[in-house]
Amino acid sequence: MITFASFFNFDFMRKLFFTSVLTLISFVIHAQSCPDDNHPHAIDLGLPSGTKWACCNVGADAPMQYGEYFSWGETAQKEEYTFETYSYCHSDNGDYSNVSSLDWDFLGEDIGGTQYDAAYVKWGEDWRMPSLSHIKELIEYCEYEPMPVDSEIKGLVFTGSNNQSIFMPAGYWVYLGKLKNVFNTRQNILLGYYWTSSQNMDYDYFYNVGYEDLAFALEFNAVPLEYYPHETIDNVEVCEYRLGGMNVRPIQNVTSSINMVQKDATSSSKGIFTIQGTRISDDARHLSQLPKGLYIVNGRKMAIR
Numbered sequence: 001m002i003t004f005a006s007f008f009n010f011d012f013m014r015k016l017f018f019t020s021v022l023t024l025i026s027f028v029i030h031a032q033s034c035p036d037d038n039h040p041h042a043i044d045l046g047l048p049s050g051t052k053w054a055c056c057n058v059g060a061d062a063p064m065q066y067g068e069y070f071s072w073g074e075t076a077q078k079e080e081y082t083f084e085t086y087s088y089c090h091s092d093n094g095d096y097s098n099v100s101s102l103d104w105d106f107l108g109e110d111i112g113g114t115q116y117d118a119a120y121v122k123w124g125e126d127w128r129m130p131s132l133s134h135i136k137e138l139i140e141y142c143e144y145e146p147m148p149v150d151s152e153i154k155g156l157v158f159t160g161s162n163n164q165s166i167f168m169p170a171g172y173w174v175y176l177g178k179l180k181n182v183f184n185t186r187q188n189i190l191l192g193y194y195w196t197s198s199q200n201m202d203y204d205y206f207y208n209v210g211y212e213d214l215a216f217a218l219e220f221n222a223v224p225l226e227y228y229p230h231e232t233i234d235n236v237e238v239c240e241y242r243l244g245g246m247n248v249r250p251i252q253n254v255t256s257s258i259n260m261v262q263k264d265a266t267s268s269s270k271g272i273f274t275i276q277g278t279r280i281s282d283d284a285r286h287l288s289q290l291p292k293g294l295y296i297v298n299g300r301k302m303a304i305r
Helices: 004-007 010-033 120-123 134-139 178-190 254-265 284-289
Strands: 042-044 052-054 141-144 156-159 167-168 189-201 212-220 236-242 272-274 279-281 294-296 300-304
Touching: 120 134, 134 189, 134 212
Parallel strands: none
Antiparallel strands: 042 052, 141 156, 156 167, 189 212, 212 236, 272 279, 272 294, 294 300
16 A cells, blocks of 8 residues: 655666656557557467467457456457356256256367357357466466556556567456446446456365366456566466356467368478467478478478477
8 A cells, every 4th residue: 555655765766767667668559469450460479389360359449448347258248247147057946946956068178269159259269268277388488467557457468488478458357237337336446357268176165066167267367567576476376156247358269270270271381380370390300400390391280399
């Protein structure tokens, strides 16, 4: 907490100043990552897998907008997010108060690129929800900082090793309530929640009932460092109830890109190609010299790990 006495502490004010400047610089870099205002863009953060992240959320027209909220596996925003309104939760007797007695539809361990993927359905086959592995890679290989105190919209700026960045607003989430309630809440509780495409396949330690009701999500604290100079992401493997409404930040659907490239780089097209179809080498023996990532080699997909 900033007190009146803090303003007479030179070291404190110097740290406050440089923290704000660095975060603003990161945001400026992010703004430069988008080539124009025709969003969304696929931003290359220099990740080992080659994964490109969208510059904005599903339902948003620009990076500084929250976008829409989705229950896990649903592809449309709702007015209310409860057990009763979740499409894939059922009660034999109509009583939803006893969570352990509810039946949950299994949609798949990973719903990315399926009919249950909000990014895939809303934006098309070139996009999908990120899996838990994609989230882990984003956190491991990017620097991330909250926006400064005077920012209109709070969130985290993720900056890759190539100095390209994305901004993820802290939109909170809707749980056992109406969508309209989150509009005021997110201004005061600076937490970001983003669904992954990965369902929790372990035991539900909350209600002692199994894994069917939980999916993995990215949760982060977006309180500016001036107020809360602590870790912004405490736990990568956060599980939440699938019925909750969260934002979705898509990634480029590599499978779609690979399929398009494979139509051109058939078995008769010898050599090494990127998944975008750019020829790297005419000799497949050069594959071992390339950095980690996905490639098309003699018409077939291969991964360098």
